[in-house]
Structure formats: C-alpha cells, structure tokens
Amino acid sequence: MDLTKKKCVACEGGIPPLKGERLKKYQKMVKGWKTVRSHQIEKGYKFKDFKTALKFVDKIGSLAEKEGHHPDIFLAWGKVKVTLWTHAVNGLSENDFIMAAKIDKLS
Numbered sequence: 760m761d762l763t764k765k766k767c768v769a770c771e772g773g774i775p776p777l778k779g780e781r782l783k784k785y786q787k788m789v790k791g792w793k794t795v796r797s798h799q800i801e802k803g804y805k806f807k808d809f810k811t812a813l814k815f816v817d818k819i820g821s822l823a824e825k826e827g828h829h830p831d832i833f834l835a836w837g838k839v840k841v842t843l844w845t846h847a848v849n850g851l852s853e854n855d856f857i858m859a860a861k862i863d864k865l866s
Contacts, residue, residue, distance in 0.1 A: 762788055762860035765853075767826040776850025785851075789859040799844035800855055804866055809836045818865045826861070828854045 777785060778797060786792070792800045806812040816834050819841065823829045833840040841862055845852040 760788070762857045763864055765857050767828040767854040767857050769827060770845055770847045770852055770854060772847040774848055774852070776845070776848045777852060778850075782851060785853065785856040789856055789863065791863075792859050794851075795842075798850050799842055800851065800859055801840060801842040802859070802862075804839045804841070806837045806839070812837055812839050815839055815866060819862055822861055822865065823858070826854075826858060828858050830858060830862070 776798075782794070782797060786794055786800075789800070792802045794800050804812075804815065806815065812834055816832055816839055819830065819832060819839075828843075828845075831842040833842075841859075843855040843858055844850060845854055
C-alpha cells in the first residue's frame with residue numbers, strides 16, 4: 760500500500776486508535792518515524808541552515824492545509840521536528856501515517 764497515494768479523511772472520533780499488529784503494520788511503512796508511547800509518531804530532519812529548514816516547514820504547512828491534518832512542528836536552526844497524532848481518537852490513525860509518508864516526500 761502506497762500511503763502517499765491516499766488522502767487524509769476527516770476523523771471525528773468514535774473509532775479506536777491504532778494498536779498492536781495494525782500499528783506495527785503502519786510503522787513499517789514510514790522509515791525513520793519513532794512511535795512514542797503508542798500515542799504519536801515523530802521524526803527529526805536536518806538542514807544546512809535556518810532558511811532551508813523554514814522552507815521545509817512552509818511545505819509541510821501547505822500539505823497540512825490540503826490534507827486537513829495538522830502536525831506539531833518544531834523549527835530551529837537547521838532542524839525540524841514533526842509530531843503527528845489524531846486528537847479525535849487520542850492516539851494514532853491511518854491519517855498520521857499518510858501525512859508522515861507525504862512529509863517524507865517533501866524532504
């Protein structure tokens with residue numbers, strides 16, 4: 760399954776967050792993303808300078824608006840850290856892994 764070809768679907772809760780084998784399946788599809796307490800995924804990116812890191816953040820922002828799924832983003836000189844989870848399910852959903860795969864394509 761190519762997650763970059765999927766689109767985030769609005770989630771209003773009522774479904775359980777990904778756990779166990781289902782979560783492991785999605786984890787294998789996004790390289791370099793770390794799962795934190797089975798609740799969120801995060802990844803750090805390094806850049807040559809602040810300006811390049813900021814451009815990457817801008818690209819993520821445009822993608823987030825298009826997909827309707829918004830990550831937490833930390834920007835520092837030459838570094839960007841992205842954290843994803845689905846607030847409506849208080850954990851991870853397929854949307855988080857779709858965004859992770861699409862963000863990786865931007866870098």
